[in-house]
């Protein structure tokens with residue numbers, strides 16, 4: 369879909385009509401089935417009671433079905449759908465050695481029968497082949513390690529140029545790949561539709577807040593979805609990294625991803641300053657380094673709900689939501705959906721840190 373038309377709210381009066389229009393628009397875009405959707409929605413009674421005054425649900429995108437699941441399954445359905453529709457014959461992804469995204473790209477490429485080149489950064493976690501790094505190798509991707517101090521974006525661009533010269537049509541995903549990031553956002557418009565359907569089906573009032581771990585795309589899609597449907601839901605992303613990381617995406621770029629995702633389904637949205645709430649307060653001691661608040665939040669969910677989170681992404685996002693409930697940024701009476709973006713294989717490569725925290 370290329371032409372952006374008016375705001376969806378102006379065209380369709382009711383929520384039912386807006387949902388129908390959005391679904392119709394999404395169905396016209398290239399998408400490859402990679403996982404199990406809709407993902408479940410769990411009401412967390414014991415976790416909510418322990419915090420007092422709020423109701424929390426977890427949207428289980430960690431159960432999305434492909435190779436330990438996560439938000440990337442949902443996103444890659446559109447990202448790789450677009451890549452294959454445009455003739456790509458090799459997918460390039462590079463990130464931290466314990467990247468969930470890399471694991472999912474390798475699995476999705478295997479499922480779709482397309483060549484994949486993974487470029488793991490030779491960071492502190494690279495020497496022990498565990499967790500995501502171990503699993504990623506099983507999918508048959510070519511592995512091209514990248515020195516820890518090199519620019520990942522430049523490394524991926526060089527690999528793409530080399531493959532192009534060899535007659536391939538590469539498609540680069542992940543950090544710096546603007547189109548792929550916007551397509552990844554698009555997938556979370558679809559996730560919001562699932563959430564609204566599930567609340568309506570259960571006869572529950574819609575959530576007041578949606579929290580998630582996000583570097584941009586997941587949050588951008590949820591925000592675009594809320595605006596397109598005309599819903600008064602506060603969308604907050606807890607970022608696992610800050611501006612010191614090459615992969616960090618700032619608020620204005622997230623805004624562009626939200627506008628871009630809405631444009632892909634053919635509608636315009638308006639965002640005001642402050643609408644993109646992406647919080648970097650829970651990053652410390654740094655990206656890829658577990659935090660005491662994250663470890664506590666992981667232990668709470670494990671002990672109260674039997675649910676697992678990881679110390680790099682989903683656990684830090686969860687610690688942000690817990691922090692905002694405790695400091696009343698999320699007010700008493702709020703109905704909060706936390707989107708679990710996955711990342712669980714990383715738990716196994718952080719066994720030392722988990723044991724040292726005293727929570728495991």
Ligand SMILES: Cc1ncc(COP(=O)(O)O)c(C=O)c1O
Nearest residue numbers: 468582583584585586681709711
């Ligand atoms: C588990 C997990 N959660 C969240 C994210 C961030 O996703 P997004 O960039 O779509 O916001 C990632 C990215 O790698 C991830 O692996």
